[in-house]
Amino acid sequence: MDVPHRPPRRPHAWLPLLLLSQLAVAWAWWRWGWPLGLPLMLATHALAWWGVLAPNAALYGPVLSRLPTREPVVWLTIDDGPSDDTLAILDLLDAHAAQATFFLVGDRAQARPDLVREIARRGHGIGNHSRTHPQAWFWALGPRRMRAQIEGCQRQLQAITGAAPRWFRAVVGHANPFVSAPLRDLDLARTGWSARGFDAVDGDVPRVLSKLERDLAPGAIVLLHEGAAHGRNVEIIAKLLQRLDALGCRARIPDR
Numbered sequence: 243m244d245v246p247h248r249p250p251r252r253p254h255a256w257l258p259l260l261l262l263s264q265l266a267v268a269w270a271w272w273r274w275g276w277p278l279g280l281p282l283m284l285a286t287h288a289l290a291w292w293g294v295l296a297p298n299a300a301l302y303g304p305v306l307s308r309l310p311t312r313e314p315v316v317w318l319t320i321d322d323g324p325s326d327d328t329l330a331i332l333d334l335l336d337a338h339a340a341q342a343t344f345f346l347v348g349d350r351a352q353a354r355p356d357l358v359r360e361i362a363r364r365g366h367g368i369g370n371h372s373r374t375h376p377q378a379w380f381w382a383l384g385p386r387r388m389r390a391q392i393e394g395c396q397r398q399l400q401a402i403t404g405a406a407p408r409w410f411r412a413v414v415g416h417a418n419p420f421v422s423a424p425l426r427d428l429d430l431a432r433t434g435w436s437a438r439g440f441d442a443v444d445g446d447v448p449r450v451l452s453k454l455e456r457d458l459a460p461g462a463i464v465l466l467h468e469g470a471a472h473g474r475n476v477e478i479i480a481k482l483l484q485r486l487d488a489l490g491c492r493a494r495i496p497d498r
Contacts, residue, residue: 246310247408271283307435321465349374
């Protein structure tokens with residue numbers, strides 16, 4: 243599948259825009275006072291926060307949120323492994339002749355390298371999902387700690403499989419201004435999503451599938467998880483694969 247792989251090329255392009263916006267706010271405040279200056283300041287700050295918190299926001303660097311195709315093809319992406327669910331998920335994918343990309347956490351991969359190699363052996367993709375998955379504070383990491391999370395995972399996965407991942411998924415989808423520089427240096431492209439059922443926290447299978455199915459259009463990038471505390475991820479993926487078969491929709495991954 244021919245998919246544009248777009249690592250960031252100008253990771254600091256946001257900085258002059260931010261400085262110019264704040265100069266404009268200061269000038270407006272000086273010229274017209276707080277009734278105009280304050281709303282402008284809040285608006286520019288809201289835009290900066292949107293770039294961090296919105297999973298498919300491209301303010302701080304490019305992000306792929308949909309495949310460029312009208313064919314009945316989707317990209318299944320499975321986050322947070324490897325886990326106790328991994329082998330069962332691999333068997334399900336085999337049974338449905340489906341492919342997926344597993345966005346793996348580096349420390350979890352290092353603890354279970356056989357599962358990582360089995361993912362690769364069965365022909366699936368492996369992506370970078372940070373070294374430790376700091377979901378509560380990934381959005382707030384500074385440049386040094388952000389680089390350590392991304393580069394650390396890249397080294398761990400490459401040491402296990404012999405191949406460097408090409409795709410990165412930000413933790414909880416949050417990408418702050420310091421994500422793009424390590425992605426550029428590692429030739430990693432950021433992957434978002436267009437179909438999400440919140441299966442990381444919701445174990446109600448019909449409800450999750452209903453949310454996913456609303457967005458199963460051609461080219462959808464489907465966000466899934468493994469190893470969630472509710473223990474229903476394998477069942478959710480099984481039901482989704484059945485639904486994809488019924489719709490005549492194939493699950494394929496880029497570069498294959």
